[in-house]
């Protein structure tokens with residue numbers, strides 16, 4: 001956003017230079033993080049708030065020279081927050097982090113008292129020889145710290161995907177950009193506050209509209225999508241066959257694995273939007289007027305699910321299995337099939353509720369026809 005701003009004359013950044021704005025935004029992010037029980041956002045907001053406060057009070061000796069070094073340290077900390085699981089800041093982990101951050105702050109201020117400006121003492125030529133940096137060719141140390149932190153945060157995104165990890169990753173990249181382009185602290189902290197709040201709003205969206213178990217969109221999202229449907233679409237209702245038996249035989253943990261597998265196969269094999277409609281039932285909204293193409297797509301998806309080599313993972317400890325009376329080996333193959341009902345919006349079925357009802361009727365027909373098949377509402 002910020003690099004773009006210089007090319008857009010109407011994009012007025014003056015409010016970002018307001019000295020109170022970063023405090024307001026970071027304070028809001030901190031407050032919200034308690035409601036969301038997000039230690040990542042709380043720690044990031046707190047770190048930036050305290051740093052901004054210390055800077056504003058003029059407690060940093062040699063601020064001009066040392067600022068990039070502090071930025072590098074902030075970036076490293078932001079990346080390290082993502083290494084621990086996101087839990088409340090009032091937990092043991094949160095408290096340990098607060099202690100670690102306080103020690104870093106006290107240590108740095110102590111070093112400054114002793115050495116004065118730190119950027120000379122901690123610069124590339126002063127680093128130990130075993131570090132693979134070449135003073136001539138390498139970028140300055142703060143920039144290297146920010147680059148390493150951004151790369152680390154990017155890798156960690158794969159481990160803990162989600163809006164808050166994304167928020168911290170973007171803050172790390174922002175700090176890198178800030179060090180690179182010598183962005184004013186007020187602008188950098190305001191943008192970071194905005195990003196942190198946006199990441200919590202992203203979490204709200206996920207909570208409201210995404211099914212936690214399968215990762216596809218929830219029934220509520222389906223309801224909202226159906227409020228403004230497109231002109232031409234089909235709805236397919238997809239239901240896992242004999243799911244109760246599967247649960248009874250292999251346990252709910254395996255049932256959950258099956259739900260995840262079916263959701264991912266539906267999402268992979270179809271160009272439509274997938275929603276978890278109920279327990280073992282999914283709704284698929286396929287755009288366009290070509291019903292024959294939708295049928296082909298669904299048939300191929302049904303086939304793929306039926307032939308999917310679903311292997312039982314450990315599914316709990318052997319002892320647990322005995323207690324629950326479940327008889328199966330881990331690694332055992334199980335067969336999962338689905339029944340599908342399809343209906344298309346048309347002259348008789350104009351409203352989304354009627355299309356949904358028709359797709360449901362077609363699904364019951366598919367169940368009556370022996371399951372593992374597709375039925376189309378005529």
Ligand SMILES: Nc1nc2c(ncn2[C@@H]2O[C@H](COP(=O)(O)OP(=O)(O)OP(=O)(O)O)[C@@H](O)[C@H]2O)c(=O)[nH]1
Pocket residue numbers: 213239240241242243244245247251252253254255256259278279280367371
């Ligand atoms: N593991 C797991 N089971 C669920 C979940 N939600 C619902 N179920 C189970 O899904 C089963 C649904 O069973 P039924 O509605 O009788 O349908 P079915 O056994 O699939 O039978 P047919 O649909 O007629 O083939 C119930 O046993 C629920 O407990 C879930 O999130 N996880």
